[in-house]
Amino acid sequence: MHDDWWRGAAIYELYVQSFADAGNDGMGDLAGARARLPYLADLGVDAIWFTPWYPSPLADAGYDVADYRDIAPRFGTLAEADALISEAHGHGIKIIIDLVPNHCSDRHAWFQAALKAQPGTPERARFWFRDRPNNWQSRFGGLAWTQVGDGDWYLHIFAPEQPDFNWSNAEVRAEFEDILRFWFDRGVDGIRIDTAGMLTKEPGLPDLDDEHPHPFVDRDDVHDIYRRWRQIADEYGARVLIGEIWLADTARLARYTRPDELHTVFNFPYLSCPWDAARLRAVIDDTLALPAAPTWVLANHDVDREVSRYGRADTSFDLDARDHSQEVDLELGTRRARAAALLTMALPGAVYIYQGEELGLWEVEDIPEDRRQDPIFHRTGGADPGRDGCRVPLPWSGTEPPFGFSAGHEPWLPQPKQWRELTVQAQSGDPASMLTLYRTALRVRRQQLSVAGVLTWLDAPAGVLAFDRADGLRCVANLSDTPVELPAAAEIVLASGPLASDARLPPDSTVWLRLSPQTLA
Ligand code: GLC
DSSP: OOTTGGGGOEEEEEOGGGTOOTTOSSSOOHHHHHHTHHHHHHHTOSEEEEOOOSOOOOTTTTOSOSOTTSOOTTTOOHHHHHHHHHHHHHTTOEEEEEEOOSBOOTTSHHHHHHHHSOTTSHHHHTBOEESSOOSOBOTTSSBSEEEOTTSOEEEOSSOTTSOBBOTTSHHHHHHHHHHHHHHHHTTOOEEEETTTTOSOOOTTOOOOOSSSOOSSSSOTTHHHHHHHHHHHHHHHOSOEEEEOOOOSOHHHHHGGGSTTSOSEEOOHHHHHOOSOHHHHHHHHHHHHHSSSOOEEESOOTTSOOHHHHTTSSSOOOOTTOOOOOSOOOHHHHHHHHHHHHHHHHTSSSEEEEETTGGGTOOOOOOOOGGGOOOHHHHHTTTSSOOSGGGOOOOOOSSSSTTTTSSSSOOOSSOOOGGGGGGSHHHHTTOTTSHHHHHHHHHHHHHHHOOSSOOEEEOOOOTTEEEEEETTSEEEEEEOSSSOBOOOTTEEEEEESSOOOTTSOBOTTEEEEEEEOTTTOO
16 A cells, blocks of 8 residues: 555545435435445545534534544444444545534533633633624624623634634644544544634734734644644554645645645635636646645535536636526536546546536535525525535435435435436446446546656647646547547547547547557657
């Protein structure tokens, strides 16, 4: 095993409550995930990132953690997590877990103790209690402060049920170092760090204004935490620390992956980029110019699914301005998502796949209001549609909901009837399906593309991205609105859709080619 296995890995984001429900209560669980490990092995992923599986009242879908050293009873037990980790390893699949260090749940023992304690006590010092709020706003809408019975206020950058830890408190730091060891000792191979850029706050908690550095986003002192965590990860060896950091400034982002800090960060500029050749090329060049190991991300549990994004007039994504009012052309979006998948998987580095991406699921925009769960929807009074639409449980089999997700129980979010055509069962063995494309692409990528391989851009018409990998594979992605010529002496390894009758590459398609030796420049 290589210590840096993560550099070129295909990492599958498994959103536990929507993956597979073996307990038949409408929510996915660990038994469901265990039963489907062969599916993931067959898909060809190298690692699974589990979204939070800890006990949680689900005020923010599990990102409100009540106990960092246990498994939610609705998902299973710690013994089952141990079994899952070793079974996954048996399939050659690594396990990455999600750690939420910025805040816990208001049901966490420490916060409960803080509520019972007096103002100014050590119990309160693990959080941010103050006698009056400042002007900070919650990421989920409203003021980032809530008042408790004795008049004190506490800080929550997210929902009121998610009190922020005070990271200048030594107990908080020691606690998380211990939690890291707890999971590394259980055999976990990596940690995805939630909201990794916001842990430390400016002492004194000044009001937010335009003149001063941001009081809690990307402060310099947050890096001390990751230097310490890296030492711990290195003691174990072959473990990866992955930061969730939404920063437009790639130079600032690169600071998190200095050699003694995190191993990688998610590439959100790539995810946010519109379906535009020049813009994508700029993001790819920016990414490859950084010293950090590149990652490529098209989707996750916080963003609109790419089939829908690419089927809109505005194909970009902005976390702070989700827009579900635009028409979606699903056929166009699906064609582009296929082309994007092949483009992404041809790039050097690690690739993330958000569950359901391999099935071509779209953003479900018509979930009835009374079924919506996301605090973003509720706390903005529906002004922001929130993230439920990308979290709808997977369709596995059969012709009607719950599509084999559960044994008949109504899923926690309703599935569209049209997903009968997108079940794993319906797509398996269909050469034209999204699932077959992902399976094939992941196999070819694993067998034929080296991780660190260089990428050489080729001259191409406007709207076309063409590059050679050192491994002898050529990728051509046509984002223009006219077909393009392909080299005659090329063997087609994989195409995202049918070629035109004259063998040209149609718009919104990507092809992987292997050139005969004499064609290679
Ligand atoms: C991260 C998670 C998101 C969660 C938030 C607060 O951005 O990905 O789902 O709501 O942190 O924990």
